[in-house]
Amino acid sequence: MHDALLLEEPLVDVDAAPPPADAPPRRFRRARALLWRFARGLGSAIGWIFGMVSLILGLSILAALPILQFLSMGYLLESSARVARSGRLRDGVIGVRLAGRVGGTAVGVVASLIPLWLAGLYAGSAAIIDPGGSIERTWRIIRAVVWALTCLHLLAAFARGGRIRHFLWPFGNPLWVYRRLREGGLYAASRDGFWSFVGRLRLPHYFRLGLIGFLGTLAWLVLPSALLASTSRFPLLGIAGAISLAFVAPRLPFLQVRYAVEGRTSALFSFRAVRQGFGRAPWAFAFALAVLLLASVPLYLLKIEMIPREAAWLPSLVFVIFLGPAHLLVGWAYARSRRREQPRHWFFRILGRLAIVVVALFYVLVVFISQYTSWGGLWSVYEQHAFLLPVPFLNM
Numbered sequence: 047m048h049d050a051l052l053l054e055e056p057l058v059d060v061d062a063a064p065p066p067a068d069a070p071p072r073r074f075r076r077a078r079a080l081l082w083r084f085a086r087g088l089g090s091a092i093g094w095i096f097g098m099v100s101l102i103l104g105l106s107i108l109a110a111l112p113i114l115q116f117l118s119m120g121y122l123l124e125s126s127a128r129v130a131r132s133g134r135l136r137d138g139v140i141g142v143r144l145a146g147r148v149g150g151t152a153v154g155v156v157a158s159l160i161p162l163w164l165a166g167l168y169a170g171s172a173a174i175i176d177p178g179g180s181i182e183r184t185w186r187i188i189r190a191v192v193w194a195l196t197c198l199h200l201l202a203a204f205a206r207g208g209r210i211r212h213f214l215w216p217f218g219n220p221l222w223v224y225r226r227l228r229e230g231g232l233y234a235a236s237r238d239g240f241w242s243f244v245g246r247l248r249l250p251h252y253f254r255l256g257l258i259g260f261l262g263t264l265a266w267l268v269l270p271s272a273l274l275a276s277t278s279r280f281p282l283l284g285i286a287g288a289i290s291l292a293f294v295a296p297r298l299p300f301l302q303v304r305y306a307v308e309g310r311t312s313a314l315f316s317f318r319a320v321r322q323g324f325g326r327a328p329w330a331f332a333f334a335l336a337v338l339l340l341a342s343v344p345l346y347l348l349k350i351e352m353i354p355r356e357a358a359w360l361p362s363l364v365f366v367i368f369l370g371p372a373h374l375l376v377g378w379a380y381a382r383s384r385r386r387e388q389p390r391h392w393f394f395r396i397l398g399r400l401a402i403v404v405v406a407l408f409y410v411l412v413v414f415i416s417q418y419t420s421w422g423g424l425w426s427v428y429e430q431h432a433f434l435l436p437v438p439f440l441n442m
Contacts, residue, residue, distance in 0.1 A: 093143070093146055094142055094143070094146070096146050096149060096150070097142040097143050097144075097145045097146025097147075097149065098139075098142050098145070098146075099149070100145040100146050100148060100149025100150075100152075101141065101142055101145035101146075101149075102363070102366050102367065102370075103149070103363070104145055104148065104149070105118045105121060105362075105366045105370070106359050106360075106362040106363040106365070106366050107359050107362070109359070109362035109365060109366065109435070110359040110362045115256070115435045116252075116253050116256035116257045116260060116435070117249060117252045117253050117256060118256070118362075118366075118435075119255075119256035119259060119260055119434075119435055120251070120252030120253055120254070120255035120256030120257075120259070121140065121141075121252050121256075122369075122370060122373045123255050123256065123259050123302055123303075123305075123306040123373075124140060124251075124252060124255055124306060125138035125139070125140055125370070125373060125374060125377070126138060126302070126303045126306060126373040126374060126376050126377035126380075127303060127306035127307045127377060128140065128377070129374050129377030129378050129380075129381060130303050130306075130307050130377040130378075130380040130381045130384070131307060131381070132381065133378065133381035133382070133385065135374050135375075135378055138373075138374040138377060141247070144246060144247060147208075147209070147243075150209060150210035151208045151209070151210065151213075153210055153213075154203065154208070154209075154210045154212065154213025154214060155200065155213065157213060157214060158196060158199055158200055158203070158213050158216075159196065161192050161196065162189075162192050162193055162196045165185070165188055165189040165192040165193075166189055168185050168188075168189075169182070169185040169186055169188070169189045172184075172185040173185075199213075199216050199219060200213075202216075202219035202220070202222070202223050203216070203219060204236070204240075205223065205226075205232060205236040206219065206222055207239065255306060256435075258305070258311055258314075259302055259305060259306070259314070260434060260435060262301075262302075262305065262311060262314035262315070263298055263301075263302060263314070263430075263433045263434060264434065265314075266294050266298060266301075266314075267291075267294065267298075267428075267430050267433065267434070268428075269287075269290065270287050270288075270290040270291035270294055271287070271291070271427050271428045271430070272287070273286050273287025273288075273290065274287035274288055274291060274410075274413065274414060274427050275287075275417065275424045275427045275428070277414070284414075288410050288414060291410050291413065292403075292406040292407055292409075292410045293406075295339070295406050295409055295410070295430075295432075295433075296335055296402045296405075296406050297317055297320050297321075298432075298433045299334070299335060299338055299373075299376045299432070299433065300320045300323060300324075300331065300376065300379075300380055301313065301314050301315070301316065301317075301320055302314070302376075302433070303376055303377055303380045304316065304319060304320065304380070307380070322383075322389075323380060323383035323384070324383070324395075324398065325389035325390065325395055326382075326383040326386040326387075326388070326389050326390065327379055327382040327383040327386065327390070328390055328394050328395045328397070328398025328399070329394060329397070329398050329401075330378070330379035330382045330383070331379050331383070331398060331402070332397075332398040332399075332401040332402050332405070333375070333379065334372070334375040334376045334378065334379035335376070335379075335402055335405060335406075336401065336402075336405045337371075337372045337375050338369065338372040338373070338375070338376055338432050339405055339406070339408070339409040339432055340405070340408075341368040341369050341371075341372040341432070342368070342369060342409075342412075342431040342432040343412055344364055344368055345361060345364060345365055345368075345431045346412055346413075346416045346419075346420070346426070346431075348361050348364065349416065349419070349420040349421060349422060349426055349429075350419055350420065350421070351421065352421045365431060369431065369432065372432075409432070413426075413427060413430070414427075416429075
């Protein structure tokens with residue numbers, strides 16, 4: 047009978063508290079959670095796209111600046127080296143979030159300077175309309191006040207971290223600065239945060255990689271380019287330069303990747319290692335080389351017309367868009383050769399060599415013709431866009 051009573055007990059705990067009357071149903075809570083996750087994913091995707099655009103523009107601007115060009119070349123070498131180590135193309139896209147941070151700071155600074163620009167514009171107009179009058183004096187005072195407020199706003203925004211929201215929404219900056227001043231350590235925290243962010247950019251590493259890679263590559267290209275440039279005076283020397291350039295050009299991209307992977311300067315002069323790597327992945331080497339050399343052709347076409355100095359970064363933008371992915375493919379081909387221990391069949395190696403010979407001869411032809419079509423003349427022969435600094439106009 048006791049067992050019967052147990053069976054008749056209710057299966058639901060009657061003492062349990064019922065859910066609140068205003069609690070949303072479970073399906074609504076789940077939908078709200080999904081909507082929040084979607085919004086976070088969308089915001090992350092937008093931030094990544096903004097970072098990629100900032101990265102491309104930043105590399106293009108650096109490529110047009112003397113000395114700083116080595117940073118851009120070092121970034122491309124490091125990207126190809128990371129792909130060569132992992133074999134995944136996505137690993138070569140480095141620092142997108144950091145570039146987005148820098149790009150957001152640049153946008154914020156420009157937006158913060160708009161009031162100062164407007165005040166200066168009105169002050170200049172007042173000086174023309176009423177020189178020495180009360181209107182001009184008033185606008186001078188307004189411009190000085192706006193200048194002081196803008197400087198304080200920029201300092202506060204940088205102290206908070208330099209994110210774009212700190213520049214676009216200035217009303218929270220005074221309260222934050224006041225609170226941090228009361229707590230103490232504002233200068234030390236801002237200083238440490240700044241140098242920590244600069245350290246994450248790894249600028250010395252990229253500069254050293256680009257500088258040594260440039261010098262080692264230039265050592266291979268100086269003689270063939272000089273011989274090719276002497277074609278009009280000494281045709282036989284021009285032929286020798288074309289042959290030597292066709293011999294060196296297919297090996298240079300893989301020598302650069304080898305140097306970036308190993309970090310040794312001697313890796314830039316190891317033809318034997320590149321030849322062995324080609325034997326293990328002939329078609330991958332041929333495909334990557336074809337994409338790299340063909341991607342440099344648009345830059346030779348841009349040199350037909352002289353580019354204004356203030357727009358020098360625009361051809362560099364073309365360089366980054368075309369040759370940046372090509373360098374990633376070179377790293378991918380190098381990774382395929384590292385994963386294999388034995389060379390491929392002789393038939394595939396011969397086909398790969400034939401493809402490389404055709405592409406190399408076409409590239410040499412483009413370089414040779416550029417001295418007659420480019421506004422730079424003979425100098426264009428030395429501008430090997432596929433291997434040297436990522437800027438198409440070194441003599442501007």
